[in-house]
Amino acid sequence: MVSARLFFLGVTCSVFFLLVRSDDSLDARSLQNPMKTPEEKELIEALQEVLEKLKNKRMPSAEKKLGWLPSCDAGEQCAIRKGARVGQLCGCPRGTSCNFYILKCL
Numbered sequence: 001m002v003s004a005r006l007f008f009l010g011v012t013c014s015v016f017f018l019l020v021r022s023d024d025s026l027d028a029r030s031l032q033n034p035m036k037t038p039e040e041k042e043l044i045e046a047l048q049e050v051l052e053k054l055k056n057k058r059m060p061s062a063e064k065k066l067g068w069l070p071s072c073d074a075g076e077q078c079a080i081r082k083g084a085r086v087g088q089l090c091g092c093p094r095g096t097s098c099n100f101y102i103l104k105c106l
Contacts, residue, residue, distance in 0.1 A: 072105060079103045 036044075072078050072090035078098040079088050092098050092105035099106045 074105045076105055077103055078105045 069088060069091040071093060074093060074096045076090070078090050078092055079086050079100055081103065086100050086103070088098060096105045098104070
């Protein structure tokens with residue numbers, strides 16, 4: 001029973017040692033060969049271009065989101081009347097509300 005455990009422990013340690021040693025040899029090989037093929041260079045350049053385009057691309061502004069109103073100060077005009085309808089221009093700050101009779105934040 002003890003010999004089986006020792007055998008299993010020895011096999012496990014040797015496998016672990018081989019795995020660690022093989023990873024080191026892969027790292028050494030990748031450092032030794034800094035030459036890149038033309039295909040790899042082209043791919044790297046293409047990826048860099050895509051990253052630059054994504055970095056420069058603007059996200060849609062907050063005003064274009066549906067249901068979003070810019071905030072306005074107390075006493076400012078917060079709504080507009082067009083005929084029988086009233087449309088909100090901005091959202092009033094906390095503690096105030098838009099008075100639809102005078103169309104201001106009170």
